[in-house]
Amino acid sequence: MSTCGRFSCTAIDGSIFHWEQEADNISIYFYLDASLKANDIQVKFRANSLIVEVKGKEILRGNLCKTVLVDDCCWTFTDNFLEITLAKSVSHQAWEYLLDNCDKLSKNEIETQKAKILLERFQHDHPSFDFDGATIQGNVPDAHTFLK
Template identity: 35%
Template sequence: MDNFDEKSGTVPSKTPWGQWWQTMDEVCIMVDLAEITHPKEIKCIFKPKQIEVNIKGKTIIQGELTDLVHADDAIWTLEDKRQLRICLPKSIATPEKCWKSLLVSQYEADVITFDKMEQKMTLERFQTENPEFDFSGASVTGGYQGGGPKLPS
């Protein structure tokens, strides 16, 4: 699936501290750091439904995640001492579990971004179900909700 994401790109939702995006399998967070930061200055606490990120003693992200994650498999990396990347494996990995926001009532994707997230996750599902095809450059149209196009009523 990583190859699909590399080819198709991400659909990020911008935040005051950086951005977050998702795939069927995980939620990714990128925190832009204003100054050079060392790993010992970062504290990340992951729980199945909670996250807390502290940088140099300041809380950057804290709250209840939109859905459950495999907290024991969550990782963070520091890139060029200027960006913190966090990967949270989703407990339920399906297009129907497209997160509208990173935290409950915080960092919600706007309507257009959320629609693009759902479309990308649908293409990701198509890729998983049909590995002999390449859906990375494909596009789909229509309103999305629950991992697939809405059928006309």
């Protein structure tokens, strides 16, 4: 389910986390216990998978929808808010899900994400144009391969 382009998934411990995507990255958001410190958290990035541990217990593990650039992935923990950023291996590709154990996006959600990413690409390729308020409707092409 989406709220402003963010999607929800359930972690191993039953908590809910959110994720969203842009042309070049995926952002994952967790609210964690306020007593935690950054050294209580371990995030293991692999090209095809992700593991998140808190105090040695896994709260997230799964195979990613697509591959990421491990050296460009990072995470931050501030005020009990964990943000993980995954760098897409192939920019401008819309992911249909985050992890194999999360729900897939609906066809409508996928088309909306593809349109958003395509507009981001247009803005990047044509910085002098104003795409604010622009919409793409119908069968949206893959922004990674469109007009290349």
